[in-house]
Amino acid sequence: MDFQKLAERLLPGDYPPPEQFEAQYPPRGLAPSAAVTRLAPSPTGFIHLGNLFVAIANERIAHQSGGVLYLRIEDTDLKRKVDGAVEAVIEALRYFDIRFDEGAEIDGPNAYGPYYQRARAPIYRAYAKDLIARGRAYPCFCTEEDLARLRERQTAEKQVTGYYGRYARCRDLTEEEIDAALAAGKPYVIRLRSQGDPAVKHIFRDEIKGEITVPENDQDVVILKSDGIPTYHFAHAIDDHLMRTTLVVRGEEWLASLPIHLELFDVLGFRRPKYGHNCSLMKMDGESRRKLSKRKDPELSLAFYRREGYHPRAVKVYMLTLLNSDFEEWYGKHPESPLTEFPFRIGKMSRSGALFDLNKLNDISKNELSRLSVEEMADFLRQWAQAFGSPEQQAYFADEEKLSRVLALCMGIGGKKRRKDFITAAQTLNEIAYFYAVPAQRDAYRVDDVTRDAVLDAFAATYDHADDAQVWFSKVKIIAADLGFAAEMRDFKADPSAYRGSVADVAEVLRIAFTGRANSPDLWSILQILGEDVVRARLRAAHA
């Protein structure tokens, strides 16, 4: 067979030889220790936690080593393309402070582009032509039905399914057969003519999983589809090489394809990058662990964290906690340091599924938000409210002074200990809603209605907005005593049966009346922020 002629026939015209691409995309000239990593999403519009997980690892490894992180868009599968998806990826990752140095829609040197795979079609074809000319790839005219029949046969014969070895019917077509098929206008794909033997196994050093055994590939995988568009396998090998990627960190769902990728790198004459296959994120579902699912778990989508208003730092801290087991300890010692100072190492990544737990993230979020200044908190809330808040919530930001007082009080700033009531922007704005409107809901009063009204009446009768906290509280104590509650906790504790309850029960009535909640920051301070008119109006409303 004259492979050269076949190549010309299948892909006629001048395609640059591989050496030309080597010259056009030379090694980057970085220090040997500098890692070139990438994110290579398909533009489906759905960006998930797994993407962020891998993005943080790639970003840290690249930037910590003085290397490069670039963004490549794997858009060969047109059916899945969604408008605005690329911008959405960049946006979503920027929120978590993942910045690309170059790539699709990135303002960078971009010397290794184009970064959209669709724009690279001539490059893939040039390499495919070269493989055909070297007898390492061939046209396959099998139809979908042929392949379905083959699968059935292999299943019946209890053989591995796929297009390989003696099952690869088009692998050894004669020149005349190929000519006839082409003349008949039959559609065809280009397949790799694999040289591997799966009985031969090699030890492979995965940067995350450690040493793993990988069999050789014998599948004659498709490299160019019938429309001339490459498959992921083929395109990513060429791109990772020409973009001079040194390390591929990707999801472990690609581990099964690793034998194919290794063979492709070898047959293309490329030096292999290092690979790290990252474990899937798991969650507990009852007693068992399972992968996070797009259908069942809203928290899988990165959009969820934006919409709920999780602080990006909290999400990042949690991701780092999951990514490197010693992060938590480091963070405990360096709570004020930029996260970029943590010495991230790929070798410390978990080899088996990391367990994602929203409650744990919520705890971290409480901690992170409690450490913000009032100004930082107000900015964070404002940005969220502008994008996602209700008009009522957006109106909170009209009176900055009031908002600052509210936040300082609710965060416990200036107090003995910071409060940790806030988890997300959405939840925080709900939490402080009572400063702006009569509470929409109230916790249940523990006392009966008659007692409740008696407390409210007595309070209304003696309330003076000018009272300081001590005077105010002494009045509450008097109300308590008058109604048969212990004015002092210690009296109540000494002899509970002598009272209907304690001053705490009376204070709780007031707390629920004003805030809707049985727990709140200091009530006197809340009333000072509400202002006298609102205090009196709420007393009337609580009564109704």
Ligand code: GLU
């Ligand atoms: N386009 C692939 C995906 O979205 C990329 C896998 C890789 O990182 O190589 O899953």
